[in-house]
Amino acid sequence: MSAITVRDVWVEYGDQIVLEALNLDIASGSFVTVVGPSGCGKSTFLRMVLGQERPTRGRLLLDGAPLPAEPGPDRGIVFQRYSVFPHLTVLGNVLAGFEFAASPLLGTLFGAARRRAVAASDELIAAVGLAAHRDKYPSALSGGMQQRLAIAQALAKNPKVLLLDEPFGALDPGTRAQMHDLLKPLWRQHGMTVIMVTHDLKEAFGLGTRLIAFDKLRHDPQAPGRYGARLTYDLDLPRNRPAPATPVPTTGRGADIPLLISQGAIP
Ligand SMILES: Nc1ncnc2c1ncn2[C@@H]1O[C@H](COP(=O)(O)OP(=O)(O)OP(=O)(O)O)[C@@H](O)[C@H]1O
Numbered sequence: 001m002s003a004i005t006v007r008d009v010w011v012e013y014g015d016q017i018v019l020e021a022l023n024l025d026i027a028s029g030s031f032v033t034v035v036g037p038s039g040c041g042k043s044t045f046l047r048m049v050l051g052q053e054r055p056t057r058g059r060l061l062l063d064g065a066p067l068p069a070e071p072g073p074d075r076g077i078v079f080q081r082y083s084v085f086p087h088l089t090v091l092g093n094v095l096a097g098f099e100f101a102a103s104p105l106l107g108t109l110f111g112a113a114r115r116r117a118v119a120a121s122d123e124l125i126a127a128v129g130l131a132a133h134r135d136k137y138p139s140a141l142s143g144g145m146q147q148r149l150a151i152a153q154a155l156a157k158n159p160k161v162l163l164l165d166e167p168f169g170a171l172d173p174g175t176r177a178q179m180h181d182l183l184k185p186l187w188r189q190h191g192m193t194v195i196m197v198t199h200d201l202k203e204a205f206g207l208g209t210r211l212i213a214f215d216k217l218r219h220d221p222q223a224p225g226r227y228g229a230r231l232t233y234d235l236d237l238p239r240n241r242p243a244p245a246t247p248v249p250t251t252g253r254g255a256d257i258p259l260l261i262s263q264g265a266i267p
Contacts, residue, residue, distance in 0.1 A: 001013070001160050002028055002062055002063050002074070002160035002192075002193045003025070003026060003027055003028040003062075003063055003193070004024070004025075004026040004049060004059055004061070004062060004161065004193065004195075005024070005025055005026075005059075005060070005061040005062070005064070005150065006022050006023060006024040006025075006026075006058070006059075006062070007023060007056065007058055007059040007060075008021055008022070008023060008029060008058040008059070009021075009022040009023075009048070009055040009057070009058030009059070009060060009227070010022070010055060010056050010057040011041065011045075011048065011053065011056055011195055011228070012042055012056040012057055012228075015200060015223075015225050015226075016224075016225030017225060017226065017227060017228035018041040018044050018228050018229065019041040019044060019045060019214070019228045019229055019230075020060070020227065020228035020229070020230055021230060022045075022230070022231060023040075023130070023231070024212070024231065024234075026195070026210075026222055027193075028063075028158075028193055029192070029193055029194075030193055031192055031194040031196070031207060031209045031210070031240065032193075032194065032195045032207050032208060032209070032210045032211075033196050033197075033198055033204035033205075033207055033208030033210070033212070033216075034046075034195060034196065034197045034198070034211075034212055034213075034214065035199070035201060035204050035205070035211065035212075035213045036205075036213050036214035036215050036229065037198075037215060037216075038181055038199075038216055039231045040214045040216060040229040041214055042165075042197040042214060043165055043197060043208075045197075045214070046077065046163045046165050046197060048060060049067070049075065049161065049195060050071050050075050050077050050163055051067060051068055051069060051070050051071040051072065051075065052071055054069070062160075062161070063135065063160075064073070067220050073100060073101035073157040073158070074157075074159055074160045074161065074176075075159050075160070075161045075163060075210070076097075076154030076155065076157050076159035076161070076162050076163065077154065077162075077163040077164070077165065078147070078150045078151055078154050078162070078163070078164050078165070078167045078247055079150075079165045079166075079167070079169060079247070080165060080166040080167060080168075080169045080170055081146075082202065083147075083150035083153070083154075084136075084138050084146060084150050084153060085148050085171075086137065086139060087137075087139055088137070088138075088247055089134065089135050089136060090125060090130055090133050090134045090136055090137075090138075090141070090149055091118070091121055091125065091134045091135060093120040093125055093153050093244075094125055094149070094152050094153050094156050095117055095118060095121045095152065095156075096153065096156075097121075097152075097153040097155070097156025097157050097232060098117040098120060098121060098156045098157075099117065100157060101157040101158060102117065102199055102246045111156060115230065120156070121152075121156065122134065124152045124155055124156055125152055127186070128148040128149070128151060128152045128182060129148060129182070130145060130148055130149060130152070132154045133145065139218075142175075143170055143171055143172050143175070144175035144178065144179060145165055146180070147171065147179060148170065148182065150167070151167070151182070151186070154184065155174075155190060156190060158190075159192060159223060160192060160193065161192060161193045161194075161195070162171075162187070162190075162192045162193070162194045162195075162197075163194075164194065164195070164196035164197065165197050166197055166199065167179070167196070168198075168200075168203070169198070169199065169200075176200075176203070180203070180206065180207060183207070184207065185224070188242045194256035196208070206240070206242060207216075207240065208236055208237050209238070209240045209241045209253065210234070210235065210236055210237060211233070211234075211235045211237055212233060212234050212235075212255050213231070213232050213234075214229040214231060214232065215228065215230070215232040216228065216230075217230055217232065218227045
């Protein structure tokens with residue numbers, strides 16, 4: 001779990017102000033959904049938390065410490081598309097997540113460490129309902145399956161913070177609903193802080209424990225880049241918070257798979 005603090009953050013590209021005077025305290029373990037009009041800076045905000053983008057001004061803290069300048073295994077991201085490696089199988093993709101987390105420089109594990117990573121990958125693959133497809137390449141998977149794989153790959157890094165940039169935007173409503181059922185228990189089990197950008201308000205209200213909106217409040221027709229987006233709404237959605245956890249004896253990542261199946265999260 002991880003808390004994120006945003007203090008008077010501004011993002012500017014040349015003379016275009018994208019985000020201005022952003023102040024936020026994101027509690028550890030919360031599920032924050034982010035909405036706002038196209039181009040208002042939602043993805044920029046995610047990239048900043050990932051460490052791909054630096055604020056022009058202001059401070060970003062992760063558990064009270066300055067956010068590392070580079071993306072690391074403590075923060076995972078899933079995009080709307082193209083998050084997985086096309087040249088690796090389902091197993092290879094998830095294994096790559098474990099290898100990156102364990103050995104960011106070499107990206108390879110050997111011997112017993114690799115065997116453990118393969119076993120843990122298989123558990124995650126099962127948890128997202130892809131056990132029957134473990135040796136297939138992404139091109140042989142549907143869009144929903146590819147997104148499940150992208151989520152498994154992100155979870156393999158055991159991130160404290162999971163960033164989701166419209167991860168279900170390209171999916172049909174039925175598959176999207178299945179993905180919600182899959183994501184909720186995974187978030188609860190892994191105890192991550194989740195920040196998810198979405199254009200779907202129903203999704204934002206249905207999944208988040210908190211919903212925030214960015215929007216540009218001021219416009220200068222002579223200088224469109226003069227003002228950036230600010231935080232315009234900040235709603236607490238306590239009904240989506242998980243009930244206080246009852247300790248479940250676990251022996252590893254896959255220990256709750258039967259629970260997921262009984263909840264219908266895995267087909
Ligand atoms: N690297 C960059 N260099 C210059 N401008 C950028 C860069 N990245 C983003 N922008 C600009 O910042 C603004 C915000 O972009 P961003 O992708 O964050 O918006 P968004 O709210 O996620 O949009 P959408 O909902 O359409 O995905 C846009 O005007 C975009 O052109």
